[in-house]
Amino acid sequence: MAFSSSSSSSSSSSSMPAFDGSMAFAYNASFPSSSMVVSREEFNAFHRIDRSLFARLVFVLGRDIAQSAQVVAFFLWLEHCGQAKNVVAYLTSLPDSFINAVADEVVVCLNCLCYEDFALFAVNFGFHSNFDAIPLIKRLTRNRLTLSLFHQNRENILKGFTKELREVCNRAFEDISASADRFKREKTIVEERKKAEEEINRMMMFSSIHRVPDHGGESSVESAMQNLVLNDQQDSSHNTNAPTDANTMPPPPPPPPVVETPSTVLNIGGGSSDCGASDDRTIFLTFSKGYPISEPEVRSFFTRRFGDVIDVIHMQEVEGNEQPLYARMVLHSGSNIPMMLSGRSKNKFTINGKHVWARKYVRKGPRSPTDASSSYVGSP
Known part of the structure; x- marks a missing residue:
């Protein structure tokens, strides 16, 4: 002892x-x-x-x-x-x-x-x-x-x-x-209850804003939808010129032309945006070995601290119960990176007591089709 x-x-x-x-x-x-x-x-x-x-x-x-x-x-x-x-x-x-x-x-x-x-x-x-x-x-x-x-x-x-x-x-x-x-555990329960109450209040507020008065003086979204259905049925019954055959229906309008931009061109290798464009808005995260951290923890932490800035998070692919040691966090805009790194080349955060290092992502060279992690500076 x-x-x-x-x-x-x-x-x-x-x-x-x-x-x-x-x-x-x-x-x-x-x-x-x-x-x-x-x-x-x-x-x-x-x-x-x-x-x-x-x-x-x-x-x-x-x-x-x-x-x-x-x-x-x-x-x-x-x-x-x-x-x-x-x-x-x-x-x-x-x-x-x-x-x-x-x-x-x-x-x-x-x-x-x-x-x-x-x-x-x-x-x-x-x-x-x-x-x-x-x-x-x-x-x-x-x-x-x-x-x-x-x-x-x-x-x-x-x-x-x-x-x-x-x-x-x-x-x-x-x-x-x-x-x-x-x-x-008790703190987590209180926080989850608070979030649930906030969500309920938000839904009730949304419902009250979109409430439509019916003929009886009451207001409800359901009654408004029922009135719309009845009006459509009455209009169709009184309209004798309405087409009854599907073949006589007018053709739908042509779809709008698609303008190809870096954000709309599909990347067959995986992902729906241009890799080069996403590089400029990506932060590389390094986790502490022995203190596993999940993607929801990372997303929740940075969202609470910086708002809705995250586009997608790519955690390191591991097998079985192995722990991811790094991740790539793609932001909606690269202009958020200096703010999140506090103007430094690297910044450290503590997520649920676990140490996380963050820095600007820099690509090493041409991306390998078999090993995505080999093209990132600092990846294991």
Whole structure:
């Protein structure tokens, strides 16, 4: 049983250990004897600061429960390997916006550890050599840690991180996780009920606007439709010159001419619009490995935030229960891209607590008929 916490680090030496490569990631936390019996109340009380940070992540910031436990486990590992003294207690004193930003960077670090090839990770997430993806974590560790250094020591880090997650976080956060799960379910029910009520009100308003008064003084769409049918029947019965044979009916007017534009010319290879035209209004999205996200989640998030801007979303085609790691989001207009990317080359979003990177789509070269993903920069 791991009996470690941010609160226990206060007894450590006041000076930070020297940073010398892989040795800096040695896991040096000490644990009590396995024969020691600790009650649940004592265990939770000892980890009250860790529990406080976890509660803020899931209740205040609305982040994913499992991901939040991993974030706190990562901070505990930083403390016990000597890279960030009392970091959990320090974070609890900071604003929610800062905590959320640091948590996003932790997710980037954990995704980095999932890749055996660091170059592939950098390509998939759109990181170039000069891009600083974890500036806040570097600040917390006095510029000692970088993503490349994390990856070089991934085995030691995963070992210590997993130990903190399994022996501390999963046990200390069990009751909070259950409460957060109930809270999220109840919140979802309330939101769905609110949407249903808004839809009903909208339908009732639409019905009242299109209501037509009948001869009895009442108003209803049904009575108006019935009056129209009766009037048509009466007109046809009194019109003796009306044609009775289908062969004598006048021919229908010719259809209007079709003007071929890039948006109306069919693309036989798949899709009803010109590929080149859609490229200029496409955003490339990259998802975090281990945190699956669905197309409805992506569409709902961007629609709520930016309005009706999405034309179509193409998720990565996967087999079985595999997770899509990227998607192409085609907008109605390319003029929305700078707004959605906040004027930067790439922007990051948090969708239901899951990290998503967005950037302007750029085609690599001629599209392969057998592998659509091969023609996109940054695709796995």
